[in-house]
Amino acid sequence: MSRPSTVPVPLADPDGPLRIGTGAPGLPDGLLDQLAASGAAVDTDSLERAEWSRDWWPLGLRWAATGQVPARAAAVVRPFSTQQVSAVLAACNRAGVPVTPAAGRSGVCGGSVPTAGGVVLDLCGLAGIREVDDTSLVLRVGAGTFGHELEAALRADHGVTLGHWPQSVELSTVGGWLACRSAGQYSTRYGKIEDMVLGLEAVLADGTVIHTGGRAPRSAAGPDLTQLLVGSEGTLAVITEASLRIHPVPPAESRSAWSFDDFGAGLEACRLIMRRGATPAVLRLYDPAESQRSFELSGRCVLIVLDEGDPRLVDAVMDVVEEVCRTGGARPEDPALVQRWLGHRNDVSALGALVSRGFVVDTVEMAGRWAVLDGLYRRVTDRLKAIDGTMAATAHQSHAYSDGACLYFTFAARPAEDAAPSWGDDYYRRSWEAVMEEVVAAGAAVSHHHGIGLLRAGALRASLGDAYPVLASLKTALDPKGILNPGKLGLVSAFAPEPAWP
Numbered sequence: 001m002s003r004p005s006t007v008p009v010p011l012a013d014p015d016g017p018l019r020i021g022t023g024a025p026g027l028p029d030g031l032l033d034q035l036a037a038s039g040a041a042v043d044t045d046s047l048e049r050a051e052w053s054r055d056w057w058p059l060g061l062r063w064a065a066t067g068q069v070p071a072r073a074a075a076v077v078r079p080f081s082t083q084q085v086s087a088v089l090a091a092c093n094r095a096g097v098p099v100t101p102a103a104g105r106s107g108v109c110g111g112s113v114p115t116a117g118g119v120v121l122d123l124c125g126l127a128g129i130r131e132v133d134d135t136s137l138v139l140r141v142g143a144g145t146f147g148h149e150l151e152a153a154l155r156a157d158h159g160v161t162l163g164h165w166p167q168s169v170e171l172s173t174v175g176g177w178l179a180c181r182s183a184g185q186y187s188t189r190y191g192k193i194e195d196m197v198l199g200l201e202a203v204l205a206d207g208t209v210i211h212t213g214g215r216a217p218r219s220a221a222g223p224d225l226t227q228l229l230v231g232s233e234g235t236l237a238v239i240t241e242a243s244l245r246i247h248p249v250p251p252a253e254s255r256s257a258w259s260f261d262d263f264g265a266g267l268e269a270c271r272l273i274m275r276r277g278a279t280p281a282v283l284r285l286y287d288p289a290e291s292q293r294s295f296e297l298s299g300r301c302v303l304i305v306l307d308e309g310d311p312r313l314v315d316a317v318m319d320v321v322e323e324v325c326r327t328g329g330a331r332p333e334d335p336a337l338v339q340r341w342l343g344h345r346n347d348v349s350a351l352g353a354l355v356s357r358g359f360v361v362d363t364v365e366m367a368g369r370w371a372v373l374d375g376l377y378r379r380v381t382d383r384l385k386a387i388d389g390t391m392a393a394t395a396h397q398s399h400a401y402s403d404g405a406c407l408y409f410t411f412a413a414r415p416a417e418d419a420a421p422s423w424g425d426d427y428y429r430r431s432w433e434a435v436m437e438e439v440v441a442a443g444a445a446v447s448h449h450h451g452i453g454l455l456r457a458g459a460l461r462a463s464l465g466d467a468y469p470v471l472a473s474l475k476t477a478l479d480p481k482g483i484l485n486p487g488k489l490g491l492v493s494a495f496a497p498e499p500a501w502p
Contacts, residue, residue: 008352013067014050021071038087055105080125090207101234106171109453116495143175163190180451189281201241214243250308257333259300278320282306368444406448457490
């Protein structure tokens with residue numbers, strides 16, 4: 001049974017023209033019967049195929065609103081066990097049919113779009129906690145488990161937390177987090193998902209089931225094969241289960257809020273806090289436009305801070321925060337600003353509402369060293385503001401580390417009434433190209449936690465440079481027929497001989 005769609009903009013026409021996909025050619029004779037024989041549910045309903053062939057990519061949402069479909073799979077297959085995933089992949093590999101893994105489909109880079117048709121593999125049926133080792137603080141969980149359901153069960157039944165709170169926590173799954181190297185809003189305390197993962201169960205393109213890591217807290221037993229699969233977005237294998245680090249539910253929490261004269265001063269304070277070894281769970285800095293929009297504070301750059309854990313450790317962290325902020329000329333603000341953020345931090349309704357009203361809008365997250373962040377912030381926002389039609393170009397710092405941080409840019413525009421039909425797509429492409437050019441030129445990471453998908457494929461090639469062929473070689477070795485999620489990460493195969501977008 002299919003879960004309700006999480007995608008916010010309804011399909012105006014499920015049978016509408018395709019924008020980037022190659023269509024859904026008929027599957028080889030007998031393949032549907034083989035897939036059904038695995039025990040997985042097989043759905044060929046037209047609406048289901050169209051719905052499960054998209055995600056939260058803002059450009060895809062614009063297409064949906066105008067009666068267009070990014071791509072269309074030939075079938076949606078829903079396994080309920082690793083063995084069924086294995087049987088489905090083995091059958092598709094023998095038949096040479098592409099397979100696109102999917103679950104919550106909260107990704108915003110087109111990673112779940114089946115550009116070559118074929119099968120969409122709905123992994124939501126692989127849900128549930130398998131084991132909680134409270135002594136070792138290790139969790140085993142199915143890849144199809146949704147974030148809010150996992151966290152509720154961990155707290156209620158075991159008194160522990162994963163500490164992973166992406167904004168999409170109610171829309172995304174464990175497997176999706178791992179596929180894209182997700183970050184939660186408390187990552188400065190708990191780390192990103194790649195810091196939490198200890199081991200994986202995964203299925204290769206030919207149906208082979210493998211297990212990586214998870215047996216010990218540290219290992220020198222060869223290369224880390226777990227991290228090889230984390231971030232591969234379903235192009236190298238399909239993740240079916242994960243072993244993750246967990247933590248006792250924190251007994252104490254503390255909050256504070258500050259404001260700075262300019263964004264650069266706020267970034268410097270964040271850098272010094274991290275340099276001192278203080279790691280508050282939340283350390284978020286907003287530029288003047290976002291401070292006004294989110295906190296109604298004019299002409300200032302708001303920094304909100306929250307930490308949780310052992311009371312003595314929390315007090316020490318917050319003491320460092322206060323000392324650094326006061327020394328850096330910050331003004332203390334009402335800690336209620338933190339609650340204001342907490343009250344809407346998981347609200348994702350704005351994107352669908354803006355797209356439905358005709359706006360072209362997106363967010364671009366990246367990560368860079370402290371040494372480049374202030375200049376990069378200014379160059380990127382200046383580039384965006386210079387593009388004809390831009391109504392907003394803003395940013396905040398959302399995840400901090402000792403060596404650098406994530407900047408989260410937002411741009412928005414609205415076509416004039418007499419604009420050409422292609423104006424929105426053209427504006428979107430120009431905006432993304434401008435940001436990626438600046439990020440690559442600064443030697444920064446083109447993505448911090450949203451992944452690559454279709455959207456950043458060209459930028460990934462430029463970012464990895466002479467290491468990119470190594471990734472391509474891994475793809476060929478693990479998936480010789482190229483059936484796994486064709487077209488993503490810019491990887492070339494028989495199903496994706498050239499980039500699908502732009």
